[in-house]
Amino acid sequence: MACQLIRIMRPDDANIAGNVHGGTILKMIEEAGAIISTRHCNSQSGEHCVAALARVERTDFLSPMCIGEVAHVSAEITYTSKHSVEVQVNVLSENILTGAKRVTNRATLWYVPLSLKNVDKVLEVPPIQYAWKELEEDGKRRYEEQKLERLVTKQRNGDIIFPVFNPEPYTVGYSQSSLIHLVGPSDCTLHGFVHGGVTMKLMDEVAGIVAARHCKTNIVTASVDAINFHEKIKKGCVITISGRMTFTSNKSMEIEVFVDADPFVDEPKERYRAVSAFFTYVSLSKEGKPVPVPQLVIETEDEKRRFEDGKGRYLQTKAKRQVQMQPLTQQ
Amino acid sequence: MACQLIRIMRPDDANIAGNVHGGTILKMIEEAGAIISTRHCNSQSGEHCVAALARVERTDFLSPMCIGEVAHVSAEITYTSKHSVEVQVNVLSENILTGAKRVTNRATLWYVPLSLKNVDKVLEVPPIQYAWKELEEDGKRRYEEQKLERLVTKQRNGDIIFPVFNPEPYTVGYSQSSLIHLVGPSDCTLHGFVHGGVTMKLMDEVAGIVAARHCKTNIVTASVDAINFHEKIKKGCVITISGRMTFTSNKSMEIEVFVDADPFVDEPKERYRAVSAFFTYVSLSKEGKPVPVPQLVIETEDEKRRFEDGKGRYLQTKAKRQVQMQPLTQQ
Amino acid sequence: MACQLIRIMRPDDANIAGNVHGGTILKMIEEAGAIISTRHCNSQSGEHCVAALARVERTDFLSPMCIGEVAHVSAEITYTSKHSVEVQVNVLSENILTGAKRVTNRATLWYVPLSLKNVDKVLEVPPIQYAWKELEEDGKRRYEEQKLERLVTKQRNGDIIFPVFNPEPYTVGYSQSSLIHLVGPSDCTLHGFVHGGVTMKLMDEVAGIVAARHCKTNIVTASVDAINFHEKIKKGCVITISGRMTFTSNKSMEIEVFVDADPFVDEPKERYRAVSAFFTYVSLSKEGKPVPVPQLVIETEDEKRRFEDGKGRYLQTKAKRQVQMQPLTQQ
Numbered sequence: 001m002a003c004q005l006i007r008i009m010r011p012d013d014a015n016i017a018g019n020v021h022g023g024t025i026l027k028m029i030e031e032a033g034a035i036i037s038t039r040h041c042n043s044q045s046g047e048h049c050v051a052a053l054a055r056v057e058r059t060d061f062l063s064p065m066c067i068g069e070v071a072h073v074s075a076e077i078t079y080t081s082k083h084s085v086e087v088q089v090n091v092l093s094e095n096i097l098t099g100a101k102r103v104t105n106r107a108t109l110w111y112v113p114l115s116l117k118n119v120d121k122v123l124e125v126p127p128i129q130y131a132w133k134e135l136e137e138d139g140k141r142r143y144e145e146q147k148l149e150r151l152v153t154k155q156r157n158g159d160i161i162f163p164v165f166n167p168e169p170y171t172v173g174y175s176q177s178s179l180i181h182l183v184g185p186s187d188c189t190l191h192g193f194v195h196g197g198v199t200m201k202l203m204d205e206v207a208g209i210v211a212a213r214h215c216k217t218n219i220v221t222a223s224v225d226a227i228n229f230h231e232k233i234k235k236g237c238v239i240t241i242s243g244r245m246t247f248t249s250n251k252s253m254e255i256e257v258f259v260d261a262d263p264f265v266d267e268p269k270e271r272y273r274a275v276s277a278f279f280t281y282v283s284l285s286k287e288g289k290p291v292p293v294p295q296l297v298i299e300t301e302d303e304k305r306r307f308e309d310g311k312g313r314y315l316q317t318k319a320k321r322q323v324q325m326q327p328l329t330q331q
Numbered sequence: 332m333a334c335q336l337i338r339i340m341r342p343d344d345a346n347i348a349g350n351v352h353g354g355t356i357l358k359m360i361e362e363a364g365a366i367i368s369t370r371h372c373n374s375q376s377g378e379h380c381v382a383a384l385a386r387v388e389r390t391d392f393l394s395p396m397c398i399g400e401v402a403h404v405s406a407e408i409t410y411t412s413k414h415s416v417e418v419q420v421n422v423l424s425e426n427i428l429t430g431a432k433r434v435t436n437r438a439t440l441w442y443v444p445l446s447l448k449n450v451d452k453v454l455e456v457p458p459i460q461y462a463w464k465e466l467e468e469d470g471k472r473r474y475e476e477q478k479l480e481r482l483v484t485k486q487r488n489g490d491i492i493f494p495v496f497n498p499e500p501y502t503v504g505y506s507q508s509s510l511i512h513l514v515g516p517s518d519c520t521l522h523g524f525v526h527g528g529v530t531m532k533l534m535d536e537v538a539g540i541v542a543a544r545h546c547k548t549n550i551v552t553a554s555v556d557a558i559n560f561h562e563k564i565k566k567g568c569v570i571t572i573s574g575r576m577t578f579t580s581n582k583s584m585e586i587e588v589f590v591d592a593d594p595f596v597d598e599p600k601e602r603y604r605a606v607s608a609f610f611t612y613v614s615l616s617k618e619g620k621p622v623p624v625p626q627l628v629i630e631t632e633d634e635k636r637r638f639e640d641g642k643g644r645y646l647q648t649k650a651k652r653q654v655q656m657q658p659l660t661q662q
Numbered sequence: 663m664a665c666q667l668i669r670i671m672r673p674d675d676a677n678i679a680g681n682v683h684g685g686t687i688l689k690m691i692e693e694a695g696a697i698i699s700t701r702h703c704n705s706q707s708g709e710h711c712v713a714a715l716a717r718v719e720r721t722d723f724l725s726p727m728c729i730g731e732v733a734h735v736s737a738e739i740t741y742t743s744k745h746s747v748e749v750q751v752n753v754l755s756e757n758i759l760t761g762a763k764r765v766t767n768r769a770t771l772w773y774v775p776l777s778l779k780n781v782d783k784v785l786e787v788p789p790i791q792y793a794w795k796e797l798e799e800d801g802k803r804r805y806e807e808q809k810l811e812r813l814v815t816k817q818r819n820g821d822i823i824f825p826v827f828n829p830e831p832y833t834v835g836y837s838q839s840s841l842i843h844l845v846g847p848s849d850c851t852l853h854g855f856v857h858g859g860v861t862m863k864l865m866d867e868v869a870g871i872v873a874a875r876h877c878k879t880n881i882v883t884a885s886v887d888a889i890n891f892h893e894k895i896k897k898g899c900v901i902t903i904s905g906r907m908t909f910t911s912n913k914s915m916e917i918e919v920f921v922d923a924d925p926f927v928d929e930p931k932e933r934y935r936a937v938s939a940f941f942t943y944v945s946l947s948k949e950g951k952p953v954p955v956p957q958l959v960i961e962t963e964d965e966k967r968r969f970e971d972g973k974g975r976y977l978q979t980k981a982k983r984q985v986q987m988q989p990l991t992q993q
Contacts, residue, residue, distance in 0.1 A: 006841045006871065011516035011673040016567040035844060035900050039924070068678040070871055096874040163494035179511045180540060185342040185847040190898045209511060209569055213593075236347040238508075238540050262544070336668050339697060342847040366670060366732055370758040379759040399852045401697055427701040428710040428778070447759070516673040521730045 003036040005073040009065060009093075015208075015218065017284070020065040022221025023204030025091060025105060030056075030197025032075035033087040033109040034189070040077055040085060041113035044126045050189050051085060051111035053196030053229050055146055059107045060223045064288070065093040071104075078108075079139025080125045085111045086139060109196075110146060119191050119232070146226075153228050153276070161242040161258065170297045175213040178242035179206050183235050194233040199259055199275055200224075206243040207255040207279035214245055214253060215293045217283045222252060225278040225313070231261070233274050238262045246278070247310025248296040254310045255279045278313065334367040336404040340396060340424075346539075346549065348615070351396040353552025354535030356422060356436060361387075361528025363406035364418040364440040365520070371408055371416060372444035375457045381520050382416060382442035384527025384560050386477055389648075390438045391554045395619070396424040402435075409439075410470025411456045416442045417470060440527075441477060450522050450563070481559050484607070492573040492589065501628040506544040509573035510537050514566050525564040530590055530606055531555075537574040538586040538610035545576055545584060546624045548614045553583060556609035556644065562592070564605050569593045577609070577634075578641025579627040585641045586610045609644065665698040667735040671727060677870070677880065679946070682727040684883025685866030687753060687767060692718075692859030694737035695749040695771040696851070702739055702747060703775035706788045712851050713747060713773035715858030715891050717808055720979075721769045722885045726950070727755040733766075740770075741801025742787045747773045748801060771858075772808060781853050781894070808888075815890050815938070823904040823920065832959045837875035840904035841868050845897050856895040861921055861937055862886075868905040869917040869941035876907055876915060877955045879945045884914060887940035887975065893923070895936050900924045908940070908965075909972025910958040916972045917941045940975065 005028060013024040030053060037051035065071060072092040079086035091105040115121040130136040164173025179202065187198045204221055211219040233239060240260045247254040259275040285291045298304050336359060344355040361384060368382035396402060403423040410417035422436040446452040461467040495504025510533065518529045535552055542550040564570060571591045578585040590606040616622045629635050667690060675686040692715060699713035727733060734754040741748035753767040777783040792798040826835025841864065849860045866883055873881040895901060902922045909916040921937040947953045960966050 003842065004840065006839055006868075008677075008867065008871065015513075031844060032842075035842060039900070096871065097878045099875075099878065162496070165493070177511055178509070180508055180537075181510075182346075182536060182540060185347075205513065206511075209513065212569070238543070334668065335666055337665065337694075337697065338667070339693065362670065363668075366668065366758060370732075370756075370761070373759045374761060401701075425701075427697060428704045430701070430705060 003032055003039070003075045005032045005035075005075075007071050009067050009069050009071060011067055014067045017218040018067045019218070019220050020067070020069075020071075021201075021204060021208065022061055022224070022279075023201035023208075025061070025065065025071070026056075026059070026200040026204060026224070027197035028071060028073045029089045029091060029105065029107050030109065030195060030200060032073045032089055033111065034195065034197070036075045036077060037085040037087055037111035037113075040080075040128075041123065041125055047123055048116045049113040049123045050116060050191050052114050052189070052193065052232065053109060054084065054112045055110040055150060055229065056196070056200070056224070056227045057108040057146070058223065058226050059105060061105060061221050063093070063102045063104050064220055065104050070094045070096050077128055079136070079143060080128050081140075081143050082124060083112060083122050084143070085113070085125055086142065087111065108142075114191065116191055119193070149226060150228050153226075159258070161244050168297065170214065170294050171299055172244050172296065172303050175210045176242070176244040177206055177209045177213065178240055179209075180238055180240050183233060183237045183239060185235065188235045192235040194235075194237075194239075196229055199229070199233070199239075200227065202239070202241045203243075203257045203259060203275070203277060204279060206241045207257050207281065210243040210245055210255045211253050211281035211283075214296070215283045217291065218286070219281045219283050221279060222282045223280045223317075227275060227277040229275055231272055231274045233259075233261045234263060236263075239274070243279075245296055246306040247314060248293055249314055250292055251282055251290045252314070253281045253283075253293055253296075254314065255281065256306070278310075334363055334370070334406045336363045336366075338402050340398050340400050340402060342398055345398045348549040349398050350549070350551050351398070351400075351402075352532075352535060352539065353392055353555070353610075354532035354539075356392070356396065356402070357387075357390070357531040357535060357555070358528035359402060359404045360420045360422060360436065360438050361440065361526060361531060363404045363420055364442060365526065365528070367406045367408060368416040368418055368442035368444075371411075371459075372454065372456055378454055379447045380444035380454045381447060381522050383445050383520070383524065383563065384440060385415065385443045386441040386481060386560065387527070387531070387555070387558045388439040388477070389554065389557050390436055392436060392552050394424070394433045394435050395551060396435050401425045401427055408459055410467070410474060411459050412471075412474050413455060414443060414453050415474070416444070416456055417473065418442065439473075445522065447522055450524070477557075480557060484557075484559050490589070492575050499628065501545065501625050502630055503575050503627065503634050506541045507573070507575040508537055508540045508544065509571055510540075511569055511571050514564060514568045514570060516566060519566045523566040525566075525568075525570075527560055530560070530564065530570075531558065533570070533572050534574075534588045534590060534606070534608060535610060537572045538588050538612065541574040541576055541586045542584050542612035542614075545627070546614045548622065549617070550612045550614050552610060553613045554611045554648075556611075558606060558608040560606055562603055562605040564590075564592045565594060567594075570605070574610075576627055577637040578645060579624055580645055581623055582613055582621045583645070584612045584614075584624055584627075585645065586612065587637070609641075665694055665701070665737045667694045667697075669733050671729050671731050671733060673729055676729045679880040680729050681880070681882050682729070682731075682733075683863075683866060683870065684723055684886070684941075685863035685870075687723070687727065687733070688718075688721070688862040688866060688886070689859035690733060690735045691751045691753060691767065691769050692771065692857060692862060694735045694751055695773065696857065696859070698737045698739060699747040699749055699773035699775075702742075702790075703785065703787055709785055710778045711775040711785045712778060712853050714776050714851070714855065714894065715771060716746065716774045717772040717812060717891065718858070718862070718886070718889045719770035719808070720885065720888050721767060723767060723883050725755070725764045725766050726882060727766050732756045732758055739790055741798070741805060742790050743802075743805050744786060745774060745784050746805070747775070747787055748804065749773065770804075776853065778853055781855070811888060812890050815888075821920070823906050830959065832876065832956050833961055834906050834958065834965050837872045838904070838906040839868055839871045839875065840902055841871075842900055842902050845895060845899045845901060847897060850897045854897045856897075856899075856901075858891055861891070861895070861901075862889065864901070864903045865905075865919045865921060865937070865939060866941060868903045869919050869943065872905040872907055872917045873915050873943035873945075876958070877945045879953065880948070881943045881945050883941060884944045885942045885979075887942075889937060889939040891937055893934055893936040895921075895923045896925060898925075901936070905941075907958055908968045909976060910955055911976055912954055913944055913952045914976070915943045915945075915955055915958075916976065917943065918968070940972075
């Protein structure tokens with residue numbers, strides 16, 4: 001049932017300091033998730049389908065991965081609702097010279113099976129067997145929670161990043177960046193839509209450029225907030241990925257990233273917002289230790305509001321982490 | 332002495348209509364040029380060097396290349412000055428099913444040998460032997476011409492593409508586009524600077540997006556004006572490639588493309604203009620025939636001036652082509 | 663008739679010690695072979711076809727290739743039977759700084775022309791002209807030999823690699839590895855089946871991970887036993903490539919690699935074994951000299967049997983090599 005993917009990390013997978021891009025890891029996670037969920041959804045006879053990524057839960061990057069190490073990505077189906085599949089993915093990095101292994105990520109992804117004949121039709125998911133009844137109940141609770149959150153974020157999606165002329169250092173306008181990408185055949189699934197993992201890799205690339213422009217040091221992805229994939233992106237589209245800094249703590253930066261699709265060739269459709277997400281980056285010294293980052297200079301009311309929202313997310317995550325770290329005896 | 336490179340064209344090398352991107356071809360041309368000129372410049376004992384691309388002469392795309400065809404790229408050294416090498420490259424496409432071959436490009440590139448130990452030091456080029464004295468004289472004339480042109484374009488390089496809010500269809504602001512790229516190890520030569528071919532591929536990608544946004548049809552590269560590589564780009568830089576439409580004739584579009592490098596990690600250096608060039612695109616019907624393109628809507632004095640300049644280049648090229656097509660008896 | 667392919671070796675083509683992966687070289691060899699044989703099989707008017715790789719003879723890696731060197735891959739057709747083509751490929755590495763060239767590989771590949779309209783139909787191959795009658799006779803002998811061997815290996819293909827929990831160091835379970843890959847458009851030929859070269863590159867990647875896990879040093883491909891491609895693999899499949907160590911001599915390791923295809927989306931077909939092969943690796947010191955490898959710890963009867971088989975192959979190859987190395991005067 002489980003699905004394991006291994007790959008050696010190459011120079012192109014990493015930044016010049018040798019740290020593998022968070023986006024490279026997110027792309028591998030999504031590939032493993034897509035394979036296991038597509039396989040599961042086709043395991044009963046009936047209409048063929050491809051599992052499309054609907055949502056990725058918040059993901060932490062627990063330790064860096066380096067060029068020459070082997071990434072182990074293992075995926076497992078942990079819950080199925082009528083029309084969706086939950087996949088848990090674990091990532092280990094293995095130094096094959098020393099044999100040392102470290103956990104680098106744990107991620108949860110939600111997939112939806114779309115018919116190969118009619119991509120707007122969602123098929124039914126064959127149910128899985130649970131070892132304990134509690135596992136099913138926990139899965140159901142997670143399913144309801146993410147369903148609610150998906151609705152909320154859908155409304156947030158209208159914002160646009162405007163260009164800024166002659167920005168001052170450390171302002172939002174100073175580091176904001178955007179990238180365009182022409183969607184090619186290798187970016188796409190069998191039914192011609194962009195793999196969620198390809199989108200996440202590009203988002204991390206933009207977020208990384210924003211972070212590096214702000215602090216001009218070696219930066220690495222620390223975490224990604226939950227990402228919802230509301231709209232599919234078709235082969236041949238041009239996608240614009242834009243990022244701006246929203247918040248800085250003492251040692252971290254939060255960057256908001258938008259993905260807009262421009263189906264400009266064979267369709268009358270307008271440009272639309274396909275995905276949005278928050279990435280958190282930290283700045284590293286040459287010895288690989290986190291160092292303080294310059295504080296973000298706030299200029300407008302909107303920037304102030306976004307900074308406060310970012311601070312809220314930052315404090316919430318910090319609080320959650322402290323709870324999880326309490327020894328068992330205290331719980 | 333000659334150097335030939337062949338490669339099968341894959342889906343990732345082409346647009347969704349199956350036409351190989353002009354940028355893919357430019358990248359292969361430059362790879363062949365870099366190999367032959369680096370080999371030649373190291374052919375005498377002495378300090379080792381890598382040949383860096385200094386200039387590409389105007390290049391026409393004579394016929395389209397398709398997925399599944401085999402590209403044949405052959406390079407030959409045709410002139411050497413004290414510090415530079417001229418390489419002529421021919422590109423054929425071969426349909427290996429029918430055996431049909433067509434010439435798709437003829438290009439002329441200029442390389443300069445830079446010392447591997449000290450990349451700011453230009454080494455001397457071993458002279459080549461000419462079959463006829465006239466070949467040397469012709470080469471010398473081409474060398475002097477390009478030297479002069481390089482000086483002229485260096486002054487043009489200061490312009491910037493400003494963002495436009497809510498642009499009207501068919502205006503310059505409507506289709507202008509920009510792309511950022513983090514320079515990775517596989518983009519670079521042995522001394523850690525970006526291959527000219529990698530830069531040209533990205534430039535063609537942006538120009539193609541500008542053209543497609545303007546006319547919303549299948550578009551292909553028709554020609555590239557001479558490109559001068561004034562400044563090297565180092566590994567780890569972020570490069571911004573921006574394009575805007577400058578001129579439309581009845582059936583063609585001219586797009587100006589700028590490449591700016593941002594050496595943001597380990598250096599105090601400012602962002603600088605590394606390359607600029609004009610690309611000409613045509614719009615194709617589903618049957619592959621050129622179709623009329625919407626006229627560019629001009630809004631400012633600067634745009635008007637650039638349109639007139641583009642018209643000048645267009646008419647000059649047209650006139651030259653008619654001269655070349657006259658039968659020999661009329662000359 | 664001949665077909666030559668050249669390419670600069672980039673960081674992503676090599677391991678962290680700078681040695682180009684054997685798989686990168688195998689992929690270039692196969693690309694040259696596919697071009698020359700497809701061209702030949704379409705050289706007479708008639709039904710169009712694509713030549714599909716059926717078999718690669720045992721291939722030795724005679725000397726390492728490094729980043730920055732230029733690979734020259736030249737292919738030539740040396741024999742044709744009614745339905746197959748034999749291609750000989752030579753690979754040279756050229757250091758374009760020093761001008762030094764070394765032979766790195768000589769390979770023999772067998773191709774079969776499959777109709778573009780009906781991929782299950784094998785077409786007839788146009789005969790080639792031989793300079794001497796002996797060349798044809800030798801070719802015929804090689805053809806008969808490989809035909810027999812293909813039959814034998816077809817039966818061996820049923821084995822499976824099972825996971826092992828908490829394996830001891832240096833056991834088979836300790837280093838065994840597997841990798842999954844979703845077959846994308848650029849992995850495929852014109853009729854939508856995976857290029858043999860893509861498969862071999864992935865096989866070498868897994869074998870390399872197994873070898874590095876076992877001996878934790880810089881390892882390089884020394885040779886690949888004959889590989890038979892019994893079953894085609896279609897675009898959209900997921901392939902699982904698994905490897906396990908079968909034998910160690912004093913300075914070499916033999917790794918068995920299996921490729922299983924899972925046509926999980928659009929077909930009712932079961933998972934099937936597509937390819938299997940033996941790779942031999944050596945371990946290198948920092949100075950690039952072969953060093954002893956830890957002996958494989960054998961735990962089961964099956965492992966013992968496979969170890970003995972591997973020893974047989976090792977001794978046979980060693981014997982053959984000694985014969986070939988005897989000076990001409992003794993023959």
